[in-house]
Amino acid sequence: MYAMQYEIKLPNDYDMDIIRNRVKMNGFKTDNFPGLSLKAYLIKEKDHNNITNIYAPFYLWNDSEGMNKFIFDGYYDNIISSFGWRKISIGIKYEAKIEKNIKKSRYLVEEYxxxxPVSSIKKLDIKSSFECYENTLSEVIIYNPEKWKVVKFSFVENLPNKLNEHVSYYEILHISN
Incomplete structure (x- = not known):
């Protein structure tokens, strides 16, 4: 499995209802997309936790064929025509637990x-490096060996009371799977 995300930073005074309506009108179009395990339509709104407005869809692909179809067969062109050229971040699945009730998730908590560098990564315990949240409905852990970063995405109904400095969150507008 491969994860993919692009981040679209929007002006601080941008009306995020424009994105909400875009997702409401089009989010269903990726339901049952070939090779797609899930897509979460995510936003951050400027507030005391977020310094700017962001639209940042997150994809989890079963294989590279589905991802390639999305990027190169015209679907990604909708993003280019609406928001301009965007860099796409890619990660490799370390672990994914996708539950049937994932669509009840209202937020995605992201932790990096x-x-x-170590002499051996054989005994590296990646999972224990992350927080565990009480109301997690599903979670995905990905890594990027080029940057040696690991990211945990926790799909939750309610935000945790306290988030550390390595954690941010998004509001989920729609989940396709």
Whole structure:
């Protein structure tokens, strides 16, 4: 499995209802997309936790064929025509637990860690490096060996009371799977 995300930073005074309506009108179009395990339509709104407005869809692909179809067969052109050229971040699945009730998730909590150089990564316990949240409905852990970063995405109904400095969150507008 492969994860993919692009981030679209929007002006601080951008009306995020435009994105909400875009997702309401089009989010269903990726339901049952070939090779797609899930897509979460995510936003951050400028507030005391977020310094700017962001639209940042997250995809989890079963294989590279589905991802390639989305990027190169015209579907990604909708993003280019609406928001301009975007860099796409790619990650490799370390672990994914996708539950049937994932669509009850209202937020996605994102936590990053760096993998520091070690003499052996055989016994590296990646999972224990992350927070566990009480109301997690599903979770995905990905890594990027080019950057030696690991990211845990926790799909939750309610935001945790406290988030550390390595954690951010998104509001989920729609989940396709």
């Amino acid at each position: 860690i760096d993998i520091q």
